Amino acid sequence: MVKTVYIYTFGCQMNVHDSEKMLGVLQKEGYSQTDNLHQADLIIFNTCSIRQKAEQKFYSELGRIKPYKKKRPEIRIAVAGCIAQHEGKNIFKRAPHVDFIFGPQNIHKLKELAAGKTVPVAIEDNPDIAIRDLPVKRKGSIKAWVTIMYGCNNFCSYCIVPFTRGRERSRPSENIYSEVKELAGKGYREITLLGQNVNSYNSDIDFPGLLRKLNRVGGIERIRFVTSHPRDLSDGLIHAVSGLSKVCEHIHLPMQSGSNNILRLMKRGYTYDDYTHKISSLREKVPGISITSDIITGFPGETEDDHLLTIKALKEIEFDGIFAFKFSPRPGTKAAGMKGHLRDDMKSKRLSEILEVQDDITTKKNKSLEGTTQEILVEGESETDKEKLTGRTRTNKIVNIPKIDIVKGKLINVEIIRGRQHSLEGRPVEK
Numbered sequence: 001m002v003k004t005v006y007i008y009t010f011g012c013q014m015n016v017h018d019s020e021k022m023l024g025v026l027q028k029e030g031y032s033q034t035d036n037l038h039q040a041d042l043i044i045f046n047t048c049s050i051r052q053k054a055e056q057k058f059y060s061e062l063g064r065i066k067p068y069k070k071k072r073p074e075i076r077i078a079v080a081g082c083i084a085q086h087e088g089k090n091i092f093k094r095a096p097h098v099d100f101i102f103g104p105q106n107i108h109k110l111k112e113l114a115a116g117k118t119v120p121v122a123i124e125d126n127p128d129i130a131i132r133d134l135p136v137k138r139k140g141s142i143k144a145w146v147t148i149m150y151g152c153n154n155f156c157s158y159c160i161v162p163f164t165r166g167r168e169r170s171r172p173s174e175n176i177y178s179e180v181k182e183l184a185g186k187g188y189r190e191i192t193l194l195g196q197n198v199n200s201y202n203s204d205i206d207f208p209g210l211l212r213k214l215n216r217v218g219g220i221e222r223i224r225f226v227t228s229h230p231r232d233l234s235d236g237l238i239h240a241v242s243g244l245s246k247v248c249e250h251i252h253l254p255m256q257s258g259s260n261n262i263l264r265l266m267k268r269g270y271t272y273d274d275y276t277h278k279i280s281s282l283r284e285k286v287p288g289i290s291i292t293s294d295i296i297t298g299f300p301g302e303t304e305d306d307h308l309l310t311i312k313a314l315k316e317i318e319f320d321g322i323f324a325f326k327f328s329p330r331p332g333t334k335a336a337g338m339k340g341h342l343r344d345d346m347k348s349k350r351l352s353e354i355l356e357v358q359d360d361i362t363t364k365k366n367k368s369l370e371g372t373t374q375e376i377l378v379e380g381e382s383e384t385d386k387e388k389l390t391g392r393t394r395t396n397k398i399v400n401i402p403k404i405d406i407v408k409g410k411l412i413n414v415e416i417i418r419g420r421q422h423s424l425e426g427r428p429v430e431k
């Protein structure tokens with residue numbers, strides 16, 4: 001009989017892709033995926049612990065399914081991902097209806113865990129993670145994520161990732177190349193290379209070398225990558241982005257703060273000047289590149305002057321978009337134990353000031369594209385308007401176009417007729 005699994009995914013792209021790996025492993029064991037929680041034989045929570053809010057959301061969902069387990073004691077409930085890694089067995093104390101837990105480095109053990117054939121806790125370090133490739137059941141058919149490295153060595157003072165995902169390990173370039181070739185064969189057109197700090201990819205070749213190698217794969221039209229660490233962004237990488245035809249003109253380069261004091265306390269390893277030099281170099285060598293960033297507001301000890309420096313930086317740099325977050329103390333990190341924690345209402349106030357400044361910049365940048373011609377990769381029906389098709393520019397901006405006879409996965413040229421804050425509107429034009 002076919003068994004079914006429901007996966008609840010929280011957090012970043014890395015987690016979304018980990019869920020695809022879990023499905024890949026389970027599919028081999030005869031499981032199929034269900035969207036109906038009530039029908040599932042196995043329920044997996046793939047969790048995120050980057051901020052407290054994500055943790056709270058998970059615990060409330062976990063509490064909500066307690067009655068299902070009472071009604072159907074045979075269903076198995078698993079907690080995966082970063083909270084599983086960080087909390088370990090404590091999860092059973094807090095939620096006795098959980099059957100087993102496994103961390104991001106132990107997805108390969110899911111077969112035994114799901115069958116109840118092993119101890120119900122798998123959170124140990126896995127040094128082989130980069131050489132042991134798992135089957136993947138992908139959600140999309142045009143764009144695919146490809147992990148190039150695992151873990152992180154940076155220990156930014158606020159961040160829990162190095163504790164949950166372990167030390168940095170790069171996948172051999174041949175394994176990545178084979179995966180990308182296979183994807184091209186299956187009709188995928190765009191790949192996004194994933195790692196916490198892709199610039200420090202280091203196996204038989206370095207990251208620019210890997211981009212050169214993947215640029216040769218026929219059938220793949222676009223190559224993207226996340227995330228780049230500003231400290232490790234090399235001239236070699238800028239050169240690769242500028243010279244390789246398939247590597248898209250977009251970089252996500254988290255700045256975190258515009259204040260040198262705060263950057264030092266965050267242990268980021270660069271100053272604001274270092275950062276803006278890299279931005280200038282990127283804009284000079286890759287004309288039209290879009291640059292997005294992450295900002296943390298209300299870091300311990302952040303003064304009003306520090307905050308104003310971040311606002312000033314946003315106005316000076318003019319990012320195409322940002323993700324901004326209120327600082328969230330994560331147990332076990334250095335920043336959690338620092339002096340000068342800010343009240344939540346102060347963090348909220350600063351966050352809205354930051355977003356207000358950036359919203360205007362984003363809208364202005366999108367409006368400046370009106371009248372230009374952009375290439376988009378058609379991804380399918382728009383999620384917000386079923387009458388439209390949607391795709392992205394090479395610079396990663398969403399464009400909605402009227403629904404016409406265009407196949408998914410095609411690259412087409414569009415004229416931008418309107419620039420809004422979150423997306424662009426376009427109409428197809430001749431190539």
Ligand code: SAM
Nearest residue numbers: 158159196227254294295296325326327328330
């Ligand atoms: N490795 C990437 C980097 O260094 O840029 C991103 C890692 S993290 C998944 C994504 C973003 O979450 C970070 O860039 C940071 O802005 C934010 N973040 C991480 N820890 C945080 C914390 N404790 N509180 C608030 N935001 C946090």
Ligand code: SF4
Nearest residue numbers: 152154155156159161
């Ligand atoms: Fe976290 Fe810093 Fe590593 Fe990014 S680079 S995952 S922010 S420790």
